[in-house]
Amino acid sequence: MGEKISKQFDPKTTLQEIEDQFQMFQILNEEGKIVNEEADPKLSDEELVELMTRMVYTRILDQRSISLNRQGRLGFYAPTAGQEASQLASHFALEKDDWILPGYRDVPQIVWHGLPLWKAFLFSRGHFVGNQIPEGVNVVPPQIIIGAQYVQTAGVALGLKKRCSKTVAITYTGDGGSSQGDFYEGINFAGAQKSPAIFIVQNNQYAISTPREVQTAAKTIAQKGIAAGIPSILVDGMDPLAVYVATRDARQRAVNGEGPSLIETMCYRYGPHTMSGDDPTRYRTSDIDNEWAAKDPIVRFRIYLEGKGLWSEQKENEVIERAKEEIKAAIKQADETPKQKVTDLISNMYEEMPVNLQEQYEIYKEKESK
Structure with a gap:
């Protein structure tokens, strides 16, 4: 009997067939060249420059935040270097009225969505003013409980659907977050309700010190969305164009009433998990660091824009100096806030x-x- 069933249905083959479908989506390769012309979003020159500006600015914000943390002037901080394309290109595909439910590493997205930088610094310090979101800025404070934002996003998205709003709710977690029960509950509920949600898993290879291959037996995290009946995609998270297109298309499906999507972005965090004592040299080798350094999203995008005559060292230095001045002013305002x-x-x-x-x-x- 068992032999007869195995001839009719081979579960191992079925699994293999599903996993083989998840090939990494890429548009801009490590050399800054378009390798998928058909998928190129054809962003305008102004849009390309703006996206690069945000990525460079955020890299400086990360560097200064690490320095401020070491000086004792910030509290909890999770470094973001290496994830700029995953974070900012996905945000670039959103509209102002969309809702962002971030994890603790996703402060850049909510800053670019309208949260004043000085309030982001106060959030890091645990100050209640940092959680007072200005009217019209559709974000919630970063979630510290790993994966909890997935369930919350399912609820917010359902609310948007019931209001017949042409907006979406987007959330982020890491590869470690995908092992939490809230991850499965969130995508399952949103899928069942066909809610306008976008679930992004930023697979930066390590959940603190646990490597991705120990997290799950699944070949990809993206394939887990199939169990919830929602469109899912594996994306080169160091490629801003690919991340933008994947998020743009997911948003369009959502506002068209087609329900949620799951996007896994393959990326890397160059720094520690947080500044609270993590030492990545204990669980990552220099070879792995060097491999991912060669995929740096800013370097890749810089080469691409320079080839189009849209970027230069002078322009980048101008962005860097502006970032430093605005960060300096923001931390001063945070310092002046009553304790x-x-x-x-x-x-x-x-x-x-x-x-x-x-x-x-x-x-x-x-x-x-x-």
């Missing part, structure tokens, strides 16, 4: 303060008045 008090924390926690907290509030209020 958070215990009474602020207590009063912001509940709409109606419980009796036990009222007692504590009065105690700290008296202490702070001295």
Whole structure:
């Protein structure tokens, strides 16, 4: 009986056939050359320059944030260098009214979506003002609980659908986040409801120190979207054009009522997982670092734009200097924000303060008045 069934249906072959479908989508290769002319989004010169500007600016923001963290002037910080194409090219495909539900490494996207930089610095410090999002900026504070933003995004997207809004909710997690239960629950619920959501897994190869191949037996993370019945794609996450196209198309499907999509971006974080004590030299080799350094999204895009006569060393230096000045002004504004008090924390926690907290509030209020 078992032999008869195996002749009719071979589960190993079925798995292999599914995995073979997920070939990495790429438009711009490591040498800065278009290798998929048909898929080229044909962005205007102005759009190409703007995307490059944001990537360079964000690399400087990352460098300065690391420095500020080491000086004790920032709190929690997760480096972003190496993931600029994955983060910013996906954001570049969005509209202002779309919603972003970020993970803790995704501060650049919400800054470019409208969150003032000085508030992003306050978020890092754990200051409540950093979580006070300005009116009209459709973002939520970065999620610290790994994967939780996937369930939240499914809910936000369903709300957008019920309001008949032609907008989407987009979220990000890493390869480690795809091992969380919230990941599966989020994509499954959104798929069942055909909600306008875009789920991005930034596969930067290591969930803190756990290599991707230990996370899952699946050949790709993208293929997991198939189980939820949603379109899924594996993308070269160091290629800004490919990431842009994948996100643009996912957004178009979503607003057309075709439901969510899952995008896996193959990328790399050049720095540690966070600045909270992680040492990547303990679990990554210099050979692996060098291999991915050759795929740097900024270097790749720079070569491409220089070939089109759209970028130069002078232009890049201008962006770098502007970034440094704006970061300096933003950290100054963050420094000038009144320090958070215990009474602020207590009063912001509940709409109606419980009796036990009222007692504590009065105690700290008296202490702070001295």
